[in-house]
Amino acid sequence: MKRKLNWNIGGILFVGLSLMMLAISCKAKKEMLSHSFALGDSAFLLDGKPFQIISGEIHYPRVPREAWRARMKMARAMGLNTISTYVFWNLHEPEKDVFDFSGNNDIAAFVKVAQEEGLWVILRPSPYVCAEWEFGGYPYWLQNEKGLVVRSSEPQYLSEYKKYINAVGKQLAPLQVNHGGNILMVQIENEYGSYGKDKNYLALNEKMFRDAGFDGLLYTCDPAQDLAKGYLPGMLPAVNGLVKPAAVKKLVRKYHNGKGPFMIAEWYPAWFDWWGTPHHTVAPASYAGELDSVLSSGLSINMYMFHGGTTRGFMNGANDKENTPYEPQISSYDYDAPLDEAGNPTEKFRIFRSVIEKHLPEGETLPPIPASKSAISIADIQLTKRTYLADALPEPVKADTPVTFEDLHQAYGYVLYRTIVDGDKTSTLKIDELRDYAIVMVNGQPQGVLDRRLGQNTLNVQLPAGRDTLDLFIENLGRINFGPNLLKNKKGITRKVLLGGQELKGWSMYKFPFNNVNDFKWKAVNGHNRGPVLLQGIFSVNKVADTYFDMTKWGKGVIWVNGHHLGRYWSVGPQQTVYLPAEWMHTGDNTVTILEELKDNRRVVHTIDHPILDSLQK
Template identity: 65%
Template sequence: MRNICAIIVVFFMACSIPGYAQPRHSFALGDSVFLLDNRPFQMICGEMHYARIPREAWRQRMKMAKAMGLNTIGTYVFWNIQEPEKGKFDFSGNNDIAAFVRTAQEESLWVVLRPSPYVCAEWEFGGYPYWLQNENGLVVRSKEQKYLNEYKQYLMALGKQLAPLQVNHGGNILMIQVENEYGSYGDNREYLEINRKIFQKAGFDGLLFTADQANDVARGFLPGSLPALNGIDNPQRIRQLVRRYNNGKGPYYVAEWYPAWFDWWGSPHHVVPPEKYTAQLDSMLSAGISVNMYMFHGGTTRGFMNGANYNDKSPYEPQISSYDYDAPLDEAGNATPKFMAFRSVIQKHLPPGQTLPDVPAAKPAISIDDIQFRETTGIFNILSSPKINQRLLTFEDLHQAYGFVLYRTKLNGGAKGKLAVMGLRDYALVFINGRRAGILDRRLGDSSINVEMPQGSVTLDILVENLGRINFGPYLLNNKKGITQKVLFNNQELENWQMFSLPLDDINAIKRSAAAKKYTEAPVLRRGNFNLVKTGDSYLDMSRWGKGVVWVNGYNLGRYWNVGPQQTIYVPGEWLKPGNNEIVVLELIKPQQAILRGIEKPSLSN
């Protein structure tokens, strides 16, 4: 009897584990449609990224996806958060991609997985970990052996997490993308075939696909894998392109359909009215085309993980922290007019007898009374031991991924002239004997200032911020940070540098001390507290501040900058608590600013 009871207990425990002993499904390519268990299946998919949403809110966002009519969600997998340092993998907390996929299964949602090592996604380095640049000779997106070795190690680790969650193993992952818009970068079919074999060796034995912009699909498709399309919504053109590169057959999948767009610092906030896209969505669904909205829900690019655009024809453009994207679901996870308009379209295409769940009410939002900062620490007071070298070292040389580096040297004063920082990546505050002498900004092409050195020994400090590595285009291999060349004063190279790393990856580990009075206009860390009776989403109003980063209860919420368009920082209610909450602000250019409040609505435009 005891043995029988034990068996019953084990059985019920097993059945309660998400994904355990789930029925296996088949997912295949028909001549014109996807076949799920041999029946036609049209994916109505929306992109949302696990790393841009608090883990505590994953399920709420998925319920919203169901309420709009989605049956599938798409997500990238970001190599640089899963393997932040070489050989050190992290699948915990918000990085637990397998838990994200299992949560989707519990919410009866299928998943399209996009773990191709390169993701773009307005994400730092297009998803590549910074340390790849320290591997001598390594060339990303190529057949170069060092790259393939690192790529393979990462995919093997990822396969252990996700391969069992494929639909043919009882999971909910329908398809896996093996490269991302490769046709806009290269056309090496052998490289793509190597990709496919690595994925298969890692256990991804389900349906594989590529995705390219319509004009690039000829360069980026991989024979034998479905050629999905991006940035197109004309059903006739979609059919023509897919048939051309898929042996005259379908099915037809738009892997990225853009009902909105992203923002970068110094640009206007992008807003696209829903009525501009409802007809296109209706026509694609009417034609039986499967669609993935990029983005259904953008969320927030927290910490230092935003990417940047740059090419020969445009300036360096780092993206903002808000990834609201003017998506159907806003940054906090609430339905927008676009959500309701798309829901109405999708309702028309539901199978007979099927209805959509009610749209959940908007999440509660709160204001936060003026926060008084009672503790201030000058950034020059938190410096650790420097690295000393005759020449300048980059972030990568210092084995530092993100954040800031302070470069310091001494020189004889009594002269004035031009101070030039060659190869600045990306933003710098220049101090002479502790007084701010100027600001350099890669976006604007600023690389030099005129200065006057006082008599005697002069201390020159250059505080450099990594504003985000390029995530798209040919400059992926030119992505080192810091001062990447040299510093000249009146055309003479300055040498003998001290370099202080300031990654700010653990704000609670920063030592506290009083601000040093000798530093004028130097950046400061301000700490404060605020008490809440109830929690809810809030938006910190940074419109009177200058430039910096905000942490609440230890979470890095992202950057702010008075160049706009973003004027607020989203604070997820899930990360607040009744009673005492702690806030830390790093302010770079307005150290005198000391009052901050939270408001109930975001401001994403100047």
Template identity: 65%
Template sequence: MKKMLLLCSMLLAGFMSQAQHTFELGDSTFLLDGKPFQMISGEMHYQRIPRECWADRLKMAKAMGLNTIATYVFWNMHEPEKGQYDFSGNNDVAAFVKLAREEGLWVILRPSPYGCAEWEFGGYPYWLQNIPGLQVRSMEPQFLAAYNKYIHAVGKQTAALQINHGGNILLVQIENEYGSYGSDKTYLEENRKLFTDAGFDGLLYTCDPSSDVEKGHLPGLLPAVNGMDDPEKIKALVRANHNGKGPFYIAEWYPAWFDSWGQPHHTVPSEKFEQRLERVLAAGISINMYMFHGGTTRGFMNGANYSGDRDYAPQVSSYDYDAPLDEAGNATPKFMKFREIISRHLPAGITLPPVPASKPAAALPTVTFTRSSPVFSQLPAPVQSVGPLTFEKLKQAYGFVLYRTTLQGGYKATLQLQELRDYAIIFVNGKRSAVLDRRLSQDSATLDLPKGNVTLDILVENLGRINFGSYLLKNNKGITDNVLLNGKPLQHWLQYKLPFSEMPVAKNNTSSKEAPVIKSGSFTLNQTADTYLDMSGWGKGLVWINGHNLGRYWKIGPQQTLYVPAAWLKKGKNTVAVLELLTPENNTLSSLDHPVLDKLQQP
């Protein structure tokens, strides 16, 4: 039986890759080769999944009953610096789309310059903020020029993979939830034109929350709906904005949610969504689960929410999302419930493949670090300025900047960082004196300055640019105004750029009780398996294994572990590095065979 299912799957994949298909909008359904077709789709982002694991995750999608995969395309990963494009490795979107075809899956491509997605700056590259007067999501000429170059670059990679060119991309989305931001139809029409000029000449669509569809859709394109699953309401809303016709597509259906640092972990029982999914599928409505598989937001690519004053909320590294497929790509009870429901709504003669077994997970040997170097002992050459410079002015996208100046001490003083973004550790003559956290609206501290010359160091971390709302245009990082001491601006700064874009190495071996440290070590494996680094006893920082940045950890939680895919481990010697900001005395690193994503702790 298994051999027969495998043969059927191979034949379907071969059929998709060789046959010419048509995909059109019918009055009430999508039409694939002229016949009604219901997309049962799940969202997963190739840039949140190790390339080595793409095929495994796609097989799991088929096993749950999905026939389509939706994915964002994040601009800041493909053009990290202006004019420097990267479609290699984990950024190879064309390879991901082709692999989906090999697994018998269609694709919905979402290459809008703006993605939201709990992703840094909503997907925009940081360097846009260095262009005076540029305004994202607008008709501002400089933005449109940059947008045009980017979407043409994506078009060169993927336009030929649309179904009308023999590929497996069914739909391509322009903009993203624009109605939650604006209502300029001229701007939306310009989006359509840019996409068409870039080679996206198949079916285009917009998607918006139900309350914003009227503002965010472009007449002539299919208006998809986010966050609603009442069939009759969906049909009425789409018909009202699409000449009285369908088809009907829920572009984002949320059976789960994401987490932010210092806030409780989100879980949503499948029972709340089982009848809703049944109802939607029975009504013949197409649906995309956001997320089917979240994966991990590694490195510095998490975004943040902000609505003013005290509401800055950066997201955690895990994008497990309580999704049907967990962070490591294993089926959850929610997966099994949804599979059961989907199986009742499959076309005649279609049988789901077996669900692959969960991948093994194990604890690694405990790592004892052999080298430890204070970050301040291996600084690069500084950039000098009178007033402090932002990350953007320093042409640094992510990571940290150390701001240093000297002054005369002998008194207590109030230090204020005007517009801190986002997290600062303050040192007086190398000793930690205060920590300021934008999440808590902290910008001031009282310092005891000893007599004589005093070195004042302020280490600032970019915790993630805002990814949603009007504050997209206020996303500079670092110290974005002045540093005041007793109300007077401090001047003459040295700025040390610490992007940590590569795995750091401890260049010496010096203990530290105060300053942030880089720790280097290794461990040996006889066999590999998924694992979860236990960071609950550490303070705050990042971890790299074999050159891969696994993401941020922070004692406050709720995330306490960092997922390490087996694909990034190897038999024999493995190297590990930790950047620890608050507890430099830690010297051992342990791991677990399961994640801990729901534990809040005091800092």
């Protein structure tokens, strides 16, 4: 009995010693993998040695998760050593206190894939991102918190912001370079100097980031003309848009105790598009000299964008600046970037690669450029099923006056507003503060549209004798993502509706958020001219490859394939195609669903093997 007891004690001691040695070994291994990243007087210091950041922006939600690694291999092949990404609050907390870091929202997995591919990461969790993204990244429900003011020290905002950044910190703080990860540095706020100048608010940002576990290098970024308002004393100020090395150095030294390092946080070798305006392109040769000059001067740089991808779902933003019209952005975020919308290298990619190659350390070479993806056109797809939205109305919300999307607790999509009016006349309909696009129907028959982009808010309507049903099918075209009107971002009918100068009362609101398209009941296609319609068809492929739906002859709407929301189309252009990545197709049968708002007589959809991003139509 005594001998057995001694053996048990010895066994326990042995196991305990083994566990202790394992813990020490793991800690030593972690310390060995950890790096230091710091500010030198003129350069960044990685493990004490000068390090020039050559970075490109890629946003994880704009690329299918299945394609993240392929895009990063392209980044390495062009010569990038770092990628940069925003973190999008409205994706990760779509409803208050409901967090989502799964699937395409798994930002931690995105960062880890970058590390596996030999790339460092610059993280930009702001929480305001701009980025041509819905509400600049803010979740819609913030507008339901009475008195909440974004980008301010208002207590409710700070409370919600803190919950968000703590959730992000749990995902990403362990992946910082000083903890064995690959996140070199983290940006607080985002071009704040273009919006405000409250240094106390910026200091609160820094504290919340530190409290969330971001204990590495923090920095700010602002356009040159706004840097004085947007930088935080003691923190590295990075510059956006300025490319002359001498000017960058002079500006940074002015606000950073006469020292560097020097970082162009956003260099724009291209630009984004919005509906109804020409596609933006920039000749790559004109920007090669800029890139060469920056790298020759030892400055670090982040090109916005290296790869844009696609703004899927209803997540595009909009501009609405003083003395300019409302400008909702298109779904394609091709951006005329070095990698095109599908992730293929362009002439710009090859020219930039040749510039970067000139500045590689001696003995270092770039990996070969991966092959471009194949693209196909598929035989015409017959749309054999349909359902008019008028036949698929959900339970209504009733109110005396119209209710906004936010008050209906609906983030995106559409709402059908219905009321009953006296007919036997022609009268002028006016929507006060339409946001953003309305299809006007009387007794189920479309009579016209109103478009906020064009400043339209009135329409003459024909009302037959008797009591008539007036329907207003309202679309959220994207909340403003930049400027002071961030605080004026509610959607739907935000004030009132007048008919012949008289305010209309007694409304029923039918919600169509289109979170999925599986709940609709389908019928065989027949009839037409009854307003917005869902159409569905099946197509088969023997081999998956990228393709593009050619919507040139269609009107306006949205496309889903196999449940994936691919984005919007609109005949006004410049985008006329909708990109379907191969990663979201499968061999055999695939299901395409189309919401067509204007031309309900469409029965066939075509695909082609290339995008059309530069065609405007009246």
